[in-house]
Structures are given as C-alpha cells and as structure tokens.
Amino acid sequence: MKHVMEALRKREAQEKLPVIRMEIDYELVTLHDAMVAGDEEQIIRAKRKLSALRKQLIEWSL
Numbered sequence: 001m002k003h004v005m006e007a008l009r010k011r012e013a014q015e016k017l018p019v020i021r022m023e024i025d026y027e028l029v030t031l032h033d034a035m036v037a038g039d040e041e042q043i044i045r046a047k048r049k050l051s052a053l054r055k056q057l058i059e060w061s062l
Contacts, residue, residue: 013060020060024053 027050034042 016060017057020053020057024050024057027053 027046031043031046031050034046
C-alpha cells in the first residue's frame with residue numbers, strides 16, 4: 001500500500017510541477033510589467049503570488 005501511495009504522489013507531482021512552473025513564469029512577466037509601469041499595488045500582488053507558488057513548488061518537489 002505504501003508503494004502505491006508513493007507512486008500516486010509521484011505521478012501527481014509530475015503533473016503539477018510543470019503547471020506551477022508556468023504560473024511562476026507568468027507571474028514573473030506580470031511582475032516585470034508592473035515594475036516597468038511603476039504599479040506598486042500590482043508589484044505587491046505579483047510578489048505575494050510568486051511567494052505562494054514558490055512554496056507549492058518546494059512542497060511538490062520533495
């Protein structure tokens with residue numbers, strides 16, 4: 001049973017990691033655009049989202 005659970009978690013991680021990486025790429029573009037525009041509110045939102053995505057990436061990478 002333990003091996004089955006590990007296999008399922010590994011498969012789920014393989015599916016989620018590329019999605020999380022795409023979201024990080026998108027948020028980095030959003031952050032860059034906000035920085036160029038000087039939009040402080042959007043900068044803060046993008047940084048918060050990036051922080052949350054970073055935590056997800058670390059969690060699923062383990």
